[in-house]
Amino acid sequence: MKQESGCEYCANYTYEEEYGYYVCDSDLDEDEMERFLRNDFAGCPYFQSNDEYKIVRKQI
Template structure:
């Protein structure tokens, strides 16, 4: 899993650290913390050119 390239991986200037910005319900969070996911199902490649391709 490459969190650094995920669109949900955000930087918090106040705390000066990165965090995952996916909203999980209680069950999903429990599975996530127990490492119930081998590959993160929320991972989405950060693609800054996605909007540009749609306009073409």
């Protein structure tokens, strides 16, 4: 399953133990949810990098 938006690197893409799979924690409207479920969600406006070292690299 290819993720065009890089969801696997997003802080909003979390594992839901109750369901047993990853979900997007952002509040998506109906159209956005449809694109997300079709894996056609490139350029997500809610993307937040899950890279906790990003700030540290900027300081160097």
